[in-house]
Amino acid sequence: xxxxxxxxxxxxxxxxxxxxxxxxxxxxxxxxxxxxxxxxxxxxxxxxxxxxxxxxxxxxxxxxxxxxxxxxxxxxxxxxxxxxxxxxxxxxxxxxxxxxxxxxxxxxxxxxxxxxxxxxxxxxxxxx
Ligand code: I3P
Numbered sequence: 675x676x677x678x679x680x681x682x683x684x685x686x687x688x689x690x691x692x693x694x695x696x697x698x699x700x701x702x703x704x705x706x707x708x709x710x711x712x713x714x715x716x717x718x719x720x721x722x723x724x725x726x727x728x729x730x731x732x733x734x735x736x737x738x739x740x741x742x743x744x745x746x747x748x749x750x751x752x753x754x755x756x757x758x759x760x761x762x763x764x765x766x767x768x769x770x771x772x773x774x775x776x777x778x779x780x781x782x783x784x785x786x787x788x789x790x791x792x793x794x795x796x797x798x799x800x801x802x
Pocket of ligand 1: 706758759761
């Protein structure tokens with residue numbers, strides 16, 4: 675069972691609901707399309723899942739969920755980006771491949787936690 679393998683080799687750092695839009699793909703700008711996304715930080719990846727209505731922290735299992743996409747955090751850059759949106763509490767995640775995402779939450783403390791946790795994973799990956 676892959677779920678078990680994932681649990682053995684990587685640490686589930688954080689999971690929760692954020693608003694997400696992709697704004698660039700390989701450096702090419704995309705039109706914004708904000709949607710709620712179930713976001714899971716596991717190992718060196720940020721994984722996005724669709725249909726957050728059926729996903730709660732206690733019921734989430736890697737084995738019975740379908741990831742929409744995932745982001746390798748090695749070499750990624752994180753920055754606050756309130757200038758890039760009319761929404762509050764927005765940060766931008768840029769991957770080495772030039773994909774850019776905005777992530778947002780109405781809850782100040784929650785978005786700060788996400789920012790700090792993702793940044794600590796990025797920092798850790800620099801050293802290994
Ligand atoms: C966009 C939509 C986005 C908005 C974006 C608009 O319009 O309203 O929510 O981003 O602003 O262009 P449309 O639905 O017609 O694509 P924010 O909510 O982040 O402000 P932008 O073009 O200034 O990025």
